[in-house]
Amino acid sequence: MASQESLKDLENKFKKGKIPYALDTEIYERFSERNTIFARVGWDNSFSGYQRRINEKESVKVGMKGYSREGYAASSAAWTVYDEFRGAFSWKMDEKEKSITQYSSKLTRFDSTNLKKNAKIVKRIAKVFGACDVGLTKLDPEIPFIYTHNRQNEPLTLPEEVKYAIVMLIEMDYHALKTSPALPSSITTGNGYSRMAFAIACMANFLRNLGYKAVPAGNDTGISVPLAAKAGLGQVGRNGMLINPKYGQSVRICKVYTDFPFEIDYPINFGVIQFCRICKKCAQYCPSQSIPYDEDPSWKSQWKTISNNPGAYKWYVDVDSCYNYWVKNSTDCSNCIRVCPFTKPPGFGHDIARFFIKRFPILDPLWLRIDNIMSLFPWWRYGKKDDPERFWKGKKYIGK
Numbered sequence: 001m002a003s004q005e006s007l008k009d010l011e012n013k014f015k016k017g018k019i020p021y022a023l024d025t026e027i028y029e030r031f032s033e034r035n036t037i038f039a040r041v042g043w044d045n046s047f048s049g050y051q052r053r054i055n056e057k058e059s060v061k062v063g064m065k066g067y068s069r070e071g072y073a074a075s076s077a078a079w080t081v082y083d084e085f086r087g088a089f090s091w092k093m094d095e096k097e098k099s100i101t102q103y104s105s106k107l108t109r110f111d112s113t114n115l116k117k118n119a120k121i122v123k124r125i126a127k128v129f130g131a132c133d134v135g136l137t138k139l140d141p142e143i144p145f146i147y148t149h150n151r152q153n154e155p156l157t158l159p160e161e162v163k164y165a166i167v168m169l170i171e172m173d174y175h176a177l178k179t180s181p182a183l184p185s186s187i188t189t190g191n192g193y194s195r196m197a198f199a200i201a202c203m204a205n206f207l208r209n210l211g212y213k214a215v216p217a218g219n220d221t222g223i224s225v226p227l228a229a230k231a232g233l234g235q236v237g238r239n240g241m242l243i244n245p246k247y248g249q250s251v252r253i254c255k256v257y258t259d260f261p262f263e264i265d266y267p268i269n270f271g272v273i274q275f276c277r278i279c280k281k282c283a284q285y286c287p288s289q290s291i292p293y294d295e296d297p298s299w300k301s302q303w304k305t306i307s308n309n310p311g312a313y314k315w316y317v318d319v320d321s322c323y324n325y326w327v328k329n330s331t332d333c334s335n336c337i338r339v340c341p342f343t344k345p346p347g348f349g350h351d352i353a354r355f356f357i358k359r360f361p362i363l364d365p366l367w368l369r370i371d372n373i374m375s376l377f378p379w380w381r382y383g384k385k386d387d388p389e390r391f392w393k394g395k396k397y398i399g400k
């Protein structure tokens with residue numbers, strides 16, 4: 001283990017937002033995707049959620065408020081591109097060479113010496129392919145955040161020349177999320193995953209057409225949240241999710257690993273960690289009580305689960321009990337995303353709060369109190385669960 005002094009130093013830097021993550025490199029090791037919760041459902045018979053499908057109780061729940069017949073149809077359909085066109089974007093090990101180097105253009109390789117220009121091109125086209133925000137970063141050879149194995153337990157190694165990552169955020173609909181844990185919030189989650197698939201498939205082929213390698217990934221291949229933080233897209237909150245300065249937690253993350261070089265982005269600090277230390281709203285509103293209440297993060301998980309990887313200084317979430325709640329709920333849950341004060345959409349009041357949270361953490365308790373008081377008005381439903389019927393009656397989706 002690193003010396004106590006250096007760990008303390010890392011803790012302080014992380015709490016002050018000076019580094020995007022703190023790792024005890026003598027303990028932290030690359031992780032296998034096979035140990036993530038959704039993979040374990042398929043193989044780990046010691047897990048209480050083993051072989052339990054999230055929607056296994058839909059025939060019992062259907063017809064209850066928030067769990068309509070059309071809601072189940074839409075929440076499943078929303079995943080279609082992600083689930084059924086996987087071969088179009090995922091990096092299949094058995095087709096590795098073909099899938100990472102497929103090159104459709106007869107033109108010569110794109111001149112890649114102007115790193116600033118390369119970054120600009122990639123960011124522009126990422127928006128065209130559906131990203132609401134984009135961050136560019138270089139893979140750290142010490143901590144590449146690449147899984148050791150995929151879900152099928154096959155070893156994963158990126159080609160040596162693949163040293164960069166394009167991280168894209170896909171916006172979810174705030175008003176749909178507000179109905180969590182009812183079905184409309186699952187619709188926007190599934191829709192986010194399908195749009196992730198579209199964005200990374202197009203981005204990967206764009207890079208290949210320029211003459212470079214591309215390994216597109218959704219949640220697979222590597223861990224997304226710290227990579228997004230490293231790429232300057234936000235900070236990691238108490239519930240383990242990325243918090244973006246504009247969209248809060250209302251985003252999904254996808255990435256494309258590549259050898260196409262570009263000017264990289266740097267981590268940002270807008271006061272999330274300091275705020276999370278006092279906030280704890282996600283923990284309070286978590287129906288399975290899977291999120292810790294401790295003021296400070298810790299270096300290892302207090303939960304008995306192989307899905308948590310020790311050696312990172314963070315708040316560890318009990319993903320086993322979280323998944324079991326999803327099964328009980330008969331669809332996924334986004335309560336921790338819904339109640340997070342940073343998830344509230346931009347607007348004059350929220351922009352002012354964010355301005356002060358970034359610069360004057362001493363005022364954090366005041367902003368938290370204001371957030372709590374505003375959620376007391378029943379007609380406003382501020383951060384509270386919204387009526388799922390409002391989603392079906394609404395006309396807008398993601399601001400359109």
Ligand code: SF4
Nearest residue numbers: 286290322333335336
């Ligand atoms: S998704 Fe729901 S159950 Fe899981 S940690 Fe968040 S609030 Fe808790």
Ligand code: SF4
Nearest residue numbers: 237276279280282340
């Ligand atoms: S709800 Fe509060 S504690 Fe939880 S992630 Fe958001 S800001 Fe942090």
